[in-house]
Amino acid sequence: MSKSADPTSPEGLRASALTDDVSFLLARANAVALAAGNAALSAHGLKVRSYSVLVLTSGEARPSQRELAEFLRLDPSQVVSLVDELQSRGLVERTPDPADRRANVVVATDAGRALVVQAGESARAAEERVHAELSAAERATLATLLRTLAFPSE
Numbered sequence: 001m002s003k004s005a006d007p008t009s010p011e012g013l014r015a016s017a018l019t020d021d022v023s024f025l026l027a028r029a030n031a032v033a034l035a036a037g038n039a040a041l042s043a044h045g046l047k048v049r050s051y052s053v054l055v056l057t058s059g060e061a062r063p064s065q066r067e068l069a070e071f072l073r074l075d076p077s078q079v080v081s082l083v084d085e086l087q088s089r090g091l092v093e094r095t096p097d098p099a100d101r102r103a104n105v106v107v108a109t110d111a112g113r114a115l116v117v118q119a120g121e122s123a124r125a126a127e128e129r130v131h132a133e134l135s136a137a138e139r140a141t142l143a144t145l146l147r148t149l150a151f152p153s154e
Helices: 022-044 048-057 065-072 076-088 110-130 136-150
Strands: 092-097 100-108
Touching: 022 048, 022 110, 048 065, 048 076, 048 092, 048 100, 048 110, 065 076, 065 100, 076 092, 100 110
Parallel strands: none
Antiparallel strands: 092 100
16 A cells, blocks of 8 residues: 555555554454454354453363453453353353362363354354465464463563
């Protein structure tokens, strides 16, 4: 796209200085990926956030709701709503944390783990479509760079 595009047209917006702003580009790429992910996951009755909770609770980690909120960078009340919805569908259970009986850990049920496998295929297909313009090497580099930004050394 040439920087001389008509500034009053939609294409002209692409020529604005904002498209050189890395934070804007990350936010826009995230919005594109979320829209594609939500569309793909809708066939499974999930959205990206609920799928993320389901994936994280399907492993051995046994996270608390607080840990899920911190990891996903969501308000704890949002995680409570997500877990409530997944629990109402029989996809996760809250169980007492053996290390702290005042807290609950969230664990996927067998049905939840089965749904992760099915929904994971749809999520990966959506990701492939979103990243279709990138080579495999570029995708790997992007993942490395984003991991560095998402999980900075402390």
